[in-house]
Amino acid sequence: MTLPAMPKSVLQFFTASQKGDADAWADAFEEHATFHDPVGTDPIEGREAIRAFVRSVIPSFDPFLGLTPTEAHTVGDSVAVSWRGAAVSLDGKPVNWSGINIYEIGETGLIREAKAYFNRSVFEAQLR
Template sequence: MMSQDPTRSLVEAAVSRYFTAIAARDAAAWAANFAPDGRSEDPVGREPVVGREALAAFQQSIFDAFPVMVLTPVEHYFGGNQAAVKWTCHVEAGGRSADFTGINTYEVDEHGAIARQKAFWDIESVQRRLAAVQP
């Protein structure tokens, strides 16, 4: 039996911590999972958020905006020091809800911290659904 690549173990652990911190609604733990100068582009096309302090504030703003947020990883793909994860998300705010999907990519450094994360999802579609009058 071959042993698992240590780089893959670091990447898997970082991705697991990412989703665990979101499930716990712990912005500080989520940001601590990044390298000190780590960056998140969420969604891709928006200005990246860089550095743990800014990352923690960014994630806390999401938690504040959505009292209910369930982000569920569906499929994982690993290669070298990177990963891609397909996910589903359910959010609720102000009596409205939206369900959507996306894909995140991660690049993990030699210390097991996320150096770069990108989230691919359609923010405009989600915003339209949340703004629509719910029955």
């Protein structure tokens, strides 16, 4: 699949998710970045906290297939990306979800802030 054009750090966010690489995923963020996953929950503050969060999620699935971007729209330092997520629960149930992320890119070229918009209750219901 050809991925939509987007800044390097945002592309890294998605490709790392597809590889299940928590380190590369977190390294797409600035050191003091903020990640709202999803919006409406307490934000995850700082690259190391983001790394710990991602490391806690990936082992909950076998496999975690990651997030695949379907469209990206960049205006200045802001990027909006629609995506689809896929994984298989540890008891073999398929889990599919989708959403839109909004990224703010810092002067370093890394993600300064990411806001994930998706319905968490739909995601969690598939795990029950």
